[in-house]
Amino acid sequence: MTRQVLIVGASVGGATAATTLRAAGVETIMLERELVRPKPCGGALPPAAFNEFDIPTHLIDRTIHNCLIVSPSGQEARVAVTGTVASAEDDYVAMVRREVFDSFLRQRAQERGATLIHGTLIKLQVNRAGVQARYRDAKGDEYVLHADAVIGADGAYSPTAKFLGLKPLPRAIAIQERISLPPAKLARWEDTADLYLGREVSPDLYAWAFPKRDHIAIGVGVGPKHIHDVKQNLANLKRRLGSAIEGGEVLMREAHALPMHPRKHLAFDRAMLIGDAAGLVANTSGEGIYWAMKSGEMAAQTLAEYLEAPTAQNLRAYERSWRKRYGSMYAFLRWLQVWGYGNERQMEVFTEMCRNLDVQRLTFDSYMHKNMAPAPWLTQLAMTRDILVSQFRNYVGPRRTPLRELATAYSK
Ligand SMILES: Cc1cc2nc3c(=O)[nH]c(=O)nc-3n(C[C@H](O)[C@H](O)[C@H](O)COP(=O)(O)OP(=O)(O)OC[C@H]3O[C@@H](n4cnc5c(N)ncnc54)[C@H](O)[C@@H]3O)c2cc1C
Incomplete structure (x- = not known):
């Protein structure tokens, strides 16, 4: 049976997760409410973002x-x-200017086969049977989507996290x-x-x-x-x-x-959080673009592996490898912000x-x-x-x- 993943938010994190899922052959839908106005951002990025995610440098201002x-x-x-x-x-x-950078990532995800829906998530239910999302399109019409799992890539106010019952950060x-x-x-x-x-x-x-x-x-x-x-x-x-x-x-x-600061848990039954929705911004610098992309890639790789059994226990492999690689660095940068500023x-x-x-x-x-x-x-x-x-x-x-x-x- 074909498995399908819903990604809420098609900014840097969501689009990277979509491209990674498509590379693993997973049916992917991105739901994004804002396709015109750019994400407010300083747009400073490290070379690692271009090297690791194969992004052309002509996007750089x-x-x-x-x-x-x-x-x-x-x-x-x-x-x-x-x-x-x-x-x-x-x-x-x-x-970079985010309107240029984000458009590239979103378009690449679509070229690799991800579907982009212009709409706002208004309700999300995640249970044993699957994921059910209600969204409103630009005309005000409401629709329902079904998926096997959801990735919340919907930023600092993350509606996905809210519907999962998590407290705001x-x-x-x-x-x-x-x-x-x-x-x-x-x-x-x-x-x-x-x-x-x-x-x-x-x-x-x-x-x-x-x-x-x-x-x-x-x-x-x-x-x-x-x-x-x-x-x-x-x-x-x-x-x-x-x-x-x-x-x-x-x-x-x-x-x-x-x-x-990062959330205590980044994965749940049939649900994962990445980027700002997961709290993955480096404190001292406010750097979040690379981390949204990296967490999007890592979450998508884990999800593709466990899509037949997307339990919290299985999906937390993403959380564990994130903590192992970057946990101490985040703790250090948090300390550095308090110490330095x-x-x-x-x-x-x-x-x-x-x-x-x-x-x-x-x-x-x-x-x-x-x-x-x-x-x-x-x-x-x-x-x-x-x-x-x-x-x-x-x-x-x-x-x-x-x-x-x-x-x-x-x-x-
Ligand atoms: C002023 C400012 C300057 C910054 N400068 C830098 C910088 O120079 N360098 C850097 O690395 N980071 C910077 N950051 C941080 C960076 O912008 C974020 O960390 C990064 O954009 C996070 O990416 P994301 O994909 O997790 O979420 P976001 O980029 O926030 O994207 C979330 C997406 O979800 C969508 N969404 C939200 N709710 C819904 C819904 N209900 N339905 C459908 N879609 C929804 C939004 O429209 C949005 O497109 C800055 C942030 C700010 C505010």
């Missing part, structure tokens, strides 16, 4: 080879995007403006992406300026406790960027939630640490190539010494004055 990190007091760390083994070809951060909010700039002004970001730290732009995460082909995307992310101030944080970032973006035209304003003195320490060459290379190894190998112990020792010295300087020494208190120096 810009490749970035430098990062500028600016502390609350204006200390700068200029960081070359290079891992421990430098590679001229493979050392970069890709900047704590969520951060990120907002962004796309601002068109004349080439002379955009030249500042030709090959560089900026990260800004400071209470006024983000009390517990960071703010960014990411260049695209013809515009700059500037945004801020804040944790659940600071959501009410997020618009003011963005206004403060624009003030901090000052003349660099003056006269630019706002092309788009966008905002969305990001989950703050916890208060402004700590943000100064974080910026100073970003000047350390070993820290830079290890960070980019793990970001660009998802290579999680620990550093040699001598390197670890040297990094620990540098952190302690920086902590001492920033906590025992005088407080560095935040830029916002230096009115004249505020507009850099």
Whole structure:
């Protein structure tokens, strides 16, 4: 008998899961409510996403080879995007527009045989007999779909998780403006992406300026406790960027939630969660695109293997292999967010640490190539010494004055 899988959400995670299921010969339906407006996103991606998922690099707006990190007091760390083994070809951060990137993934899944339905999931029942989903199409008509299993790839507010009876995860909010700039002004970001730290732009995460082909995307992310101030944080970032973006035209304003930690379980009887729906966003960076794709691939591989008996016990093979490969990295990045962005003195320490060459290379190894190998112990020792010295300087020494208190120096 032909088995069929329903994927709710056909963004980066859902489309990757669909392509993987089709490669295993599984009948696949993607249900997606939004096919026009892009997913709000900074669109920064590691080379691993292109290499591992066979994605053409012509989808990239810009490749970035430098990062500028600016502390609350204006200390700068200029960081070359290079891992421990430098590679001229493979050392970069890709900047994409989600409308371009997601369309490619969705279309590829369709070309491989997945069916795309434009509609909104409004009810989901999962029981021993199978999966029954009710959806509403663009005209308001309602339909029912039947499947043997469901993958929830429906983002931070995941209706699939809700219908499975799971609690919502704590969520951060990120907002962004796309601002068109004349080439002379955009030249500042030709090959560089900026990260800004400071209470006024983000009390517990960071703010960014990411260049695209013809515009700059500037945004801020804040944790659940600071959501009410997020618009003011963005206004403060624009003030901090000052003349660099003056006269630019706002092309788009966008905002969305990001989950703050992974769910306890990622698989259930006949159901799996991937990407943001599963809480798989890296805390320190807010990186979620690669992780949605990777979890989509891993979940789909497991589901294809157990489609004859999609019990929670069998499908949790996905959850176990995810935890084995990435569990400790997620726990570390969660700790790093609290450690690095916890208060402004700590943000100064974080910026100073970003000047350390070993820290830079290890960070980019793990970001660009998802290579999680620990550093040699001598390197670890040297990094620990540098952190302690920086902590001492920033906590025992005088407080560095935040830029916002230096009115004249505020507009850099
Ligand atoms: C402002 C901002 C900036 C970010 N910047 C970056 C970045 O630079 N790099 C990075 O790696 N990550 C970034 N992220 C995180 C990244 O966008 C997400 O982690 C990633 O998109 C998750 O992919 P996903 O497939 O799990 O879910 P999503 O991309 O959220 O997709 C979920 C899909 O489900 C659909 N859906 C939802 N409900 C229903 C329903 N009822 N019926 C049918 N369909 C439904 C939605 O329309 C959507 O298409 C950013 C996030 C935000 C908010």
